[in-house]
Amino acid sequence: MSIYDSDKLARMQVVSTTHSWFRRKRITAEERAAICAAYSGGYTEPKLGTRIGYFIFGSFIASAAFGIFSLLYFAGGGFSPSSIACGLVFYGLCCYAAAEIHVRSALTYRSGITHAFLCFGAVSALVGAGIFIDDPQGNKMWVSFLLACCCLALIGYRFRSGLFLLASLICLLLALVFCGFQLGAVGKSLAPFACMVLSAGCYVLAQKQGLPAAKEIPQRVFHLLEYASLFLLYLSGNYFVVRNLSEGITNESVDAGADIPFASLFYAFTVLLPFVYIILGLLRKNRTLLVSGLITILGSIATIRYYHSFLRADVALTASGSILILFAAWALRYLRSPRAGLTSVKSQGEDDEESTGAVSSIGKLVISQVVSGNMPDSTDSDSVSFGGGSGGGGGAGGDF
Amino acid sequence: MSPFPDCPDELEVQGLLSAESKARIREQQPLAPFSLFFELNAILYVGVLTLSIGLGMFVYNNLSRIGHVSLIAVIGLISAGCFYVCYRKAPAFSKSQVAGSGALYDYLLLLACLLQVTFFGYLQYQFHPFGTEGLEFLCPAISCFAAAYYFDHLGALSVGITSLGAFFGITVSPLNARMYENFNSTTTVCVGLLLSVLLIAGGITGERRGVKSHFSGTYYQFALNVGYFAVIGGLFVCPAWGLFIPVLGLLSGCAHWHALRNKLFYFFLINLLYSYFAVCVIYCRLIDWIQFWGEGTIYLSFLLLLGSSVGMIAIIRSFRKKISA
Numbered sequence: 001m002s003i004y005d006s007d008k009l010a011r012m013q014v015v016s017t018t019h020s021w022f023r024r025k026r027i028t029a030e031e032r033a034a035i036c037a038a039y040s041g042g043y044t045e046p047k048l049g050t051r052i053g054y055f056i057f058g059s060f061i062a063s064a065a066f067g068i069f070s071l072l073y074f075a076g077g078g079f080s081p082s083s084i085a086c087g088l089v090f091y092g093l094c095c096y097a098a099a100e101i102h103v104r105s106a107l108t109y110r111s112g113i114t115h116a117f118l119c120f121g122a123v124s125a126l127v128g129a130g131i132f133i134d135d136p137q138g139n140k141m142w143v144s145f146l147l148a149c150c151c152l153a154l155i156g157y158r159f160r161s162g163l164f165l166l167a168s169l170i171c172l173l174l175a176l177v178f179c180g181f182q183l184g185a186v187g188k189s190l191a192p193f194a195c196m197v198l199s200a201g202c203y204v205l206a207q208k209q210g211l212p213a214a215k216e217i218p219q220r221v222f223h224l225l226e227y228a229s230l231f232l233l234y235l236s237g238n239y240f241v242v243r244n245l246s247e248g249i250t251n252e253s254v255d256a257g258a259d260i261p262f263a264s265l266f267y268a269f270t271v272l273l274p275f276v277y278i279i280l281g282l283l284r285k286n287r288t289l290l291v292s293g294l295i296t297i298l299g300s301i302a303t304i305r306y307y308h309s310f311l312r313a314d315v316a317l318t319a320s321g322s323i324l325i326l327f328a329a330w331a332l333r334y335l336r337s338p339r340a341g342l343t344s345v346k347s348q349g350e351d352d353e354e355s356t357g358a359v360s361s362i363g364k365l366v367i368s369q370v371v372s373g374n375m376p377d378s379t380d381s382d383s384v385s386f387g388g389g390s391g392g393g394g395g396a397g398g399d400f
Numbered sequence: 401m402s403p404f405p406d407c408p409d410e411l412e413v414q415g416l417l418s419a420e421s422k423a424r425i426r427e428q429q430p431l432a433p434f435s436l437f438f439e440l441n442a443i444l445y446v447g448v449l450t451l452s453i454g455l456g457m458f459v460y461n462n463l464s465r466i467g468h469v470s471l472i473a474v475i476g477l478i479s480a481g482c483f484y485v486c487y488r489k490a491p492a493f494s495k496s497q498v499a500g501s502g503a504l505y506d507y508l509l510l511l512a513c514l515l516q517v518t519f520f521g522y523l524q525y526q527f528h529p530f531g532t533e534g535l536e537f538l539c540p541a542i543s544c545f546a547a548a549y550y551f552d553h554l555g556a557l558s559v560g561i562t563s564l565g566a567f568f569g570i571t572v573s574p575l576n577a578r579m580y581e582n583f584n585s586t587t588t589v590c591v592g593l594l595l596s597v598l599l600i601a602g603g604i605t606g607e608r609r610g611v612k613s614h615f616s617g618t619y620y621q622f623a624l625n626v627g628y629f630a631v632i633g634g635l636f637v638c639p640a641w642g643l644f645i646p647v648l649g650l651l652s653g654c655a656h657w658h659a660l661r662n663k664l665f666y667f668f669l670i671n672l673l674y675s676y677f678a679v680c681v682i683y684c685r686l687i688d689w690i691q692f693w694g695e696g697t698i699y700l701s702f703l704l705l706l707g708s709s710v711g712m713i714a715i716i717r718s719f720r721k722k723i724s725a
Contacts, residue, residue, distance in 0.1 A: 014407070025424075027417065027421045031421055035411060035416045046720070047720075050665070052669065053672070053712075053713075054716065057712045058709070060705055060706075060708075061706055061709045061710065064702045067698075067705075068703070071698065113713065285434040287434075290436075294439060313457060314454050314460075317453050317454025317457060318458055320450055321453075322447075322451055324444070327443065328440050328441075328447060328504075329444070331436070331440050332502070333504075335436060341434055342434050343435050343437075344435070344436055346438075
């Protein structure tokens with residue numbers, strides 16, 4: 001079922017593990033060279049930066065191909081919905097074929113080019129299928145999403161792509177929501193809970209790697225699914241999401257003074273779940289839970305502030321900024337010597353320099369964006385006189 | 401062969417791994433405590449940004465209610481206090497890279513620099529003590545450069561460079577919409593190129609003299625952004641846009657050479673994307689110049705996009721091979 005040949009995949013894995021052993025000084029350079037030579041001929045896996053570059057230019061190739069295809073396909077006129085749908089599905093299948101050929105010929109594992117072709121192909125084919133389904137009232141939306149879920153899951157499984165499996169999970173949840181809304185008031189009320197159960201189930205499966213073919217799926221895919229299912233669990237019960245999704249699908253806004261069913265339950269879920277994540281993360285020493293908790297807590301603050309703004313924005317930002325700094329300062333000092341198995345000292349793990357550099361650059365871009373916000377814009381930049389620009393980061397690399 | 405083998409035994413049987421190496425691989429590592437280093441740093445980072453934004457908004461909202469002098473004094477005092485605390489904890493100055501005093505002091509220094517920018521901006525907005533030549537940007541720039549070199553802090557250097565850019569009348573953040581509006585005249589394009597050259601000179605000088613040579617990457621990164629924005633702006637707005645083609649070649653060539661010499665893939669990729677976009681702009685200008693409009697142009701454009709993208713992928717592959725060799 002997988003497009004990747006298991007022998008070549010195993011060779012790649014042996015070579016990659018060998019490099020990891022060498023970096024940790026477990027084996028000698030001679031041993032590394034001997035193992036790499038004996039296990040050559042496997043797939044090569046591009047690093048993150050290379051994959052991004054490949055994806056960008058792979059997207060350009062797919063776009064250009066779409067342009068040429070459209071010019072040729074529609075040269076004779078005839079813009080009926082079914083002809084457009086046929087064209088889109090055909091183009092999608094061509095992109096899929098290109099992705100298959102690329103993997104087989106280039107012997108590259110997780111190449112950005114493959115992903116670019118697959119993304120363009122999936123979007124095009126699914127839009128084409130959506131036109132075929134022809135559902136102006138939105139009554140068959142759940143069928144569309146279910147179809148998308150199946151297609152994306154198959155592609156994700158065949159190409160070992162966590163992103164496609166994630167997209168498939170999101171489509172499944174949306175299919176569930178739309179199906180619930182089709183079933184009337186009871187279905188509408190139960191839809192968020194069904195999504196929560198599904199997300200939680202997905203998390204348990206991903207954590208235990210309980211799928212039948214789990215052995216052949218790389219660890220990182222499960223890791224991504226763990227994060228995704230935790231965020232989707234949170235979003236399924238977040239008051240803002242539930243309320244807006246409900247209003248968006250039914251095109252009916254909630255009356256003044258009234259509220260959505262189980263509102264207090266959703267409020268409690270929004271507030272408590274991040275803390276549950278953080279506490280479980282600290283108790284189980286699970287970084288996925290901890291990071292998800294820290295990120296979702298921002299969503300909870302934004303949700304509460306959106307509906308119940310009891311502090312002015314400037315006061316809230318200043319106060320919360322001060323509290324965060326004081327808390328982090330205290331925790332950094334308190335955990336300098338390990339307590340309860342926790343420490344604030346950097347672990348001796350391996351850092352991927354490329355990713356660290358990119359993340360650091362993004363961080364500095366954000367910091368400098370704040371500088372630009374605090375600078376007055378007093379003069380016209382068109383004039384030669386100095387001053388009048390504003391600060392901003394250029395993506396400086398490195399740590400500080 | 402089993403898929404995904406973690407197979408020291410199998411490798412030993414094949415004679416590829418010695419018994420000692422296998423024992424080292426199997427060696428149990430002592431259970432390390434769970435590190436919260438990155439999480440706590442992220443909280444500090446968000447805290448510093450939130451506080452800085454909050455104080456900026458607070459100043460703006462309370463201009464008429466609280467006395468200007470007291471507000472300026474409070475911001476100035478907090479900034480000065482942060483600088484003082486960092487100064488007390490800082491290791492002795494060294495020309496080379498030194499270990500910082502810790503994450504907390506790094507972020508405290510960053511907060512001091514950010515507040516200082518607010519301080520000078522507010523002072524100028526209210527009392528205009530710096531005239532109209534942009535000294536309100538130059539002062540924090542100088543101070544941040546000094547802090548960056550003294551405390552060995554790349555964040556302070558970034559703030560310094562952005563303030564210097566503002567002194568030149570240029571926004572140097574690709575995230576900021578104003579950067580895209582900056583280079584709308586020949587004058588601003590030339591000023592942008594001048595700033596880019598100055599930044600490159602700053603990086604080269606540091607490397608040659610051995611003074612904080614690790615700062616050069618930051619200088620070059622800003623120079624690349626400003627330089628490309630200026631060149632692309634020049635290609636769009638200048639009547640003699642052809643003059644910018646050699647400048648583009650020079651900038652692209654130098655950046656590629658720097659990336660190759662230092663094995664910087666991220667730098668190479670940014671350079672490649674900027675160059676590709678600039679060449680696309682040149683293509684559009686050429687089409688416009690020779691008035692070659694029609695269906696053939698559309699076909700040609702798509703074919704060129706297709707071919708050039710294949711070429712770019714080949715360049716990326718070749719660069720990766722060169723730096724991995």
